[in-house]
Amino acid sequence: MTNDYKATYCAFDAADRDWQAELVRVYGRSAGEARYLPLGKGAPGTTLHKLHLAREAARVAWWREVERERARKASHTAGV
Numbered sequence: 001m002t003n004d005y006k007a008t009y010c011a012f013d014a015a016d017r018d019w020q021a022e023l024v025r026v027y028g029r030s031a032g033e034a035r036y037l038p039l040g041k042g043a044p045g046t047t048l049h050k051l052h053l054a055r056e057a058a059r060v061a062w063w064r065e066v067e068r069e070r071a072r073k074a075s076h077t078a079g080v
Helices: 003-034 047-077
Strands: none
Touching: 003 047
16 A cells, blocks of 8 residues: 555545534534435535535545555556
């Protein structure tokens, strides 16, 4: 596992925790449900929306690293 993989995962984890904390602040006990509904994305301009966008950007970056790690392992296994 590369440092880039670990760093992007940590960034995604932090962004996800920040977004979840804001969901709890906004929706209280309904945050777990709101997370999976469109309302969990927040209205444009709100802190919830900004945190959701940051979480999505971090998720995409992490998934790119997941794919790079898979390719690296596959080429290593294939002896490339």
